[in-house]
Amino acid sequence: xxxxxxxxxxxxxxxxxxxxxxxxxxxxxxxxxxxxxxxxxxxxxxxxxxxxxxxxxxxxxxxxxxxxxxxxxxxxxxxxxxxxxxxxxxxxxxxxxxxxxxxxxxxxxxxxxxxxxxxxxxxxxxxxxxxxxxxxxxxxxxxxxxxxxxxxxxxxxxxxxxxxxxxxxxxxxxxxxxxxxxxxxxxxxxxxxxxxxxxxxxxx
Amino acid sequence: xxxxxxxxxxxxxxxxxxxxxxxxxxxxxxxxxxxxxxxxxxxxxxxxxxxxxxxxxxxxxxxxxxxxxxxxxxxxxxxxxxxxxxxxxxxxxxxxxxxxxxxxxxxxxxxxxxxxxxxxxxxxxxxxxxxxxxxxxxxxxxxxxxxxxxxxxxxxxxxxxxxxxxxxxxxxxxxxxxxxxxxxxxxxxxxxxxxxxxxxxxxxxxxxxxxxxxxxxxxxxxxxxxxxxxxxxxxxxxxxxxxxxxxxxxx
Numbered sequence: 102x103x104x105x106x107x108x109x110x111x112x113x114x115x116x117x118x119x120x121x122x123x124x125x126x127x128x129x130x131x132x133x134x135x136x137x138x139x140x141x142x143x144x145x146x147x148x149x150x151x152x153x154x155x156x157x158x159x160x161x162x163x164x165x166x167x168x169x170x171x172x173x174x175x176x177x178x179x180x181x182x183x184x185x186x187x188x189x190x191x192x193x194x195x196x197x198x199x200x201x202x203x204x205x206x207x208x209x210x211x212x213x214x215x216x217x218x219x220x221x222x223x224x225x226x227x228x229x230x231x232x233x234x235x236x237x238x239x240x241x242x243x244x245x246x247x248x249x250x251x252x253x254x255x256x257x258x259x260x261x262x263x264x265x266x267x268x269x270x271x272x273x274x275x276x277x278x279x280x281x282x283x284x285x286x287x288x289x290x291x292x293x294x295x296x297x298x299x300x301x302x303x304x305x
Numbered sequence: 306x307x308x309x310x311x312x313x314x315x316x317x318x319x320x321x322x323x324x325x326x327x328x329x330x331x332x333x334x335x336x337x338x339x340x341x342x343x344x345x346x347x348x349x350x351x352x353x354x355x356x357x358x359x360x361x362x363x364x365x366x367x368x369x370x371x372x373x374x375x376x377x378x379x380x381x382x383x384x385x386x387x388x389x390x391x392x393x394x395x396x397x398x399x400x401x402x403x404x405x406x407x408x409x410x411x412x413x414x415x416x417x418x419x420x421x422x423x424x425x426x427x428x429x430x431x432x433x434x435x436x437x438x439x440x441x442x443x444x445x446x447x448x449x450x451x452x453x454x455x456x457x458x459x460x461x462x463x464x465x466x467x468x469x470x471x472x473x474x475x476x477x478x479x480x481x482x483x484x485x486x487x488x489x490x491x492x493x494x495x496x497x498x499x500x501x502x503x504x505x506x507x508x509x510x511x512x513x514x515x516x517x518x519x520x521x522x523x524x525x526x527x528x529x530x531x532x533x534x535x536x537x538x539x540x541x542x543x544x545x546x547x548x549x550x551x552x553x554x555x556x
């Protein structure tokens with residue numbers, strides 16, 4: 102069972118809906134007992150970085166999830182702000198991130214004719230084609246993005262996917278059993294389906 | 306490579322989908338759940354779902370139906386129609402939509418629902434929408450409640466106010482061009498795009514790929530939306546849902 106962490110942000114039904122389509126049970130939950138028995142964890146995130154961090158910490162679930170991830174080696178996938186939260190903090194706000202990754206989150210620069218937020222479909226490049234999360238993705242795989250801040254990982258973090266919008270930045274990052282994607286796989290047709298299937302069935 | 310979004314715009318009347326001309330003469334075009342399933346299979350970029358009677362009838366969204374529709378959507382979906390309170394916004398997001406589209410409530414003076422929604426769910430989840438018609442000697446006029454109630458605000462001022470309140474995107478629909486398939490009013494699109502720095506979605510009048518391309522490259526829109534083009538086929542407007550992502554990627 103995949104636990105989708107519920108801390109009252111954004112559209113979580115879309116994540117469980119997509120998982121159901123690929124044949125995986127999930128629970129939108131903040132219940133410690135459910136999280137204790139999960140074999141995968143998804144950390145979603147939408148909206149302002151500080152709001153997400155504050156709401157997430159307020160659940161009191163952070164120590165339990167850290168135990169599950171770092172001691173029990175349960176694979177975790179962060180989505181959008183959920184991926185940004187894996188780092189040390191964001192230029193969007195003042196709240197510290199989870200600090201699991203050596204990673205900053207920076208504001209997307211405005212460039213000619215490109216508006217911020219970066220909202221819409223974009224093709225991604227595979228920077229680590231052998232990683233289990235990106236297996237089976239077409240050359241022309243595209244994903245739905247909506248964000249104003251981007252992942253800027255340090256050297257200890259693997260970049261799985263890259264994307265270009267004015268600048269080139271990391272669209273997917275990973276270290277050990279923890280991964281994060283800046284886009285929304287739950288809203289990215291068969292490309293997102295494939296990625297979530299990799300996460301649900303692959304070995305992290 | 307980044308590509309401009311092409312967004313089918315689906316109009317809800319009761320439990321059915323309709324298509325209008327100039328916001329009138331609604332023609333039934335099918336079952337919404339089935340239509341959304343087809344757009345999902347065709348890998349549409351995103352969907353816009355508008356309940357065209359809710360505000361006019363003074364009622365809220367049909368959450369049950371919206372949840373069923375959103376469940377078929379493997380791409381982002383925005384919902385608009387009758388949204389006037391934060392509780393409704395929360396329930397819509399819970400029902401599975403990414404974006405709430407606020408039109409009449411803001412046009413009639415209350416920006417609170419926009420700012421509350423943006424504070425809780427982020428600006429990317431809030432679309433400010435305007436329905437506009439052109440009046441001889443008066444220029445562009447904004448109309449609330451599905452075009453039935455004109456307001457006095459200047460177009461540029463109003464869309465800026467929507468963004469200032471927290472809208473992360475502006476959806477501009479042209480009442481005069483609606484359902485005509487004769488092309489966008491590019492001057493209108495340009496005026497809105499030049500007034501704000503968030504993405505602008507142009508709607509109203511699309512009939513061809515060339516029209517879509519013009520709205521992006523001449524009008525300055527970030528995305529385009531169309532109804533008739535994706536639900537009708539041929540001269541006699543036979544109902545046939547169509548959407549070809551490869552072709553649309555060329556705009």
